[in-house]
Amino acid sequence: MNKNRQIKEAKIAEIKEKMQKSEGIVLAHYQGLTVEEDTELRKNLREAGVEYKVYKNTLSILAAKELGYDGITNLLEGPVSIAFGYEDPTAPARVLNDFAKDHKKLELVGAIVQGEIFDAAKTKEFASIPPKDVLIAKLLGSLKAPLSNLVYLLNAIKGKKESEEV
Template sequence: MASKFKELKEAKISEIKDKLGKAEAVIMVNYQGLTVEEDTELRKNLRDAGVEYKVYKNTLVTRAANELGFEKMVQYLEGPIAVAIGYEDPTVPARILNDFSKAHKALELKAGFVQGEIFDENKVKELASVPSKEILIAKLLGSFKAPISNFAYLVSAIKDKKESESSEQA
C-alpha cells in the first residue's frame, strides 16, 4: 500500500514538473474565502483563455519546483495556494487573476514565476497591466502602417497636384 501511495505521489510530482517546465508564467493565489460560484467563474475565465488552474499539495509543488531549480518559488507555497499556469502569453494569467481579485476580495495574489524569474504581488500586478501579445503586435503593425499610409497620401497628393497643374496649362 505504501509503495502504491509513493508511486501516485511521484506521478503527481512528475506531472507538476512537466507543467512548470513548459509554463511561460505560473501565478500563485490564495483562494480561501471564494464561494463555489466564484471559484467556478474564475476557473471558466482561465480555461477560456487557455490557462490551467490547479490546486496541488504545497509539498508536491515544492518538490517539483526544487527538482526543476525553481527554489525561489518555494517561499510562497504556504497556506491554501492555487496555481494558474499559462503556456503562451505570460500576461494572461496575471491579468485574469488581477481583474478577478479586484471584484472578489477573497482572491489574493501571492506571487508569480514568469520565464524563470520570481515576481512578488506588486510585480504580478504590473505584469497584469501589460497588454496581451496580440494587442502589442497590433500596435506594432499599426506603427509600421502609419508612416507608410502618410507616405502614400503624400505621393497621391503630389500626383494630384501635378495632374491639376498640367490640366491648367493645357
Template sequence: MSNSNILEVKAQKVQEIREKMEKAKSLVLVNYQGINVEQDTELRSTLRKNNVEYKVYKNTMVTRAAQELGIEGLEQYLEGPVSIAFGYDDETTAAKLIADFAKAAKKLEIKGGYVDGKVYDAELMNQLAKIPAKEVLIGKFLGSIKSPLSNLVYMLNAVAESKEA
C-alpha cells in the same frame, strides 16, 4: 496502500506538476482562501476559456517539482492554501485574469508567480497583469507605423503621377 505505492503516487504527482510547469509560459500562485464555490466555479470557467489551467496541489509537491526544474524562490509563496494558474498561451493572460477576478472577489489574492525564468512577488505579478496582451501590443505598433507608411506611399504616388504628366 503500501509505503512504496504511496511514494509512487507522490512521484507521479510531482512529475505531473513538473510537466505543467515546463509547458506553461507563466505561473500565478493564488491565495484562494475565503472565496465561495460559486466564485471558484466562475473563475475556473473564465480561466479554462483562455487556456489557463487552475489547480490546487500540495505545496510540498509543487516545491519538489520546482526544485527539480531548478526554480529557486518559489517556495516562499507556497505557504497556506495556494492554487496555481498555469498560463499556456502567453506570459500575461493568467495574471491578468486572476487580477481582474480579484477585484470582484476581494478574498482572492495573487501571492507571487514565475514568468520567463524568474520568480516574482505579488506586486510585480499585479504589474504584469496590467500589460496588454501581445496581440494588442502588435496591433498598436502596426497602427503607429501604418500612418507614416501610407503617407509615404501617397507622396511617392503623387510624385510618380506628376512625372507622368
C-alpha cells in the same frame, strides 16, 4: 516502494511537466471564495487558455526545486492555487488580477514568468500587459501609420502636379 509514494512522485512529475511547458505561472491565495466564485474564475481562466490547479504545497515545492525555482518556497504557504499559461505568459496574471478586483478573497502571491520568479507587486504589473495579439496589432499599426502617411503625401503631390499641368 509503497503506493502512496508512487502517487506523490507521479504528482511531482505532473507539476514539473506543467511548469516546464508554461510560459507564465501565477500563484494565488483563494481561500474564502464561494463555489460559485471559484466556478466563475475557472471558466474565465479556461476561456483565456489557462490551466488552474490546486496541489499540495510540499509537492509543488519539490517540483519547483527540481526545476531550479527555489525562490518560490516562501510563496507556497497556506492554500495556494496555481495558474499555468502555456501560450501567453501574461494571461494567468491578467485573468486572476481582473477577478481579484471584484473578489477581494483572491490574492495574487507571485509568479514565474519565463523562468524568473516575481513577487505579488511585479505579478500585478504583468497583469497590466495586454495580450500578445494586441501587442502585435499595436506594433503593426505603428509600422503601418508612417507608410500610410507617405502614400497619402505622394498621392497629394501627384494630384497637385496633375492639376498644375492642366
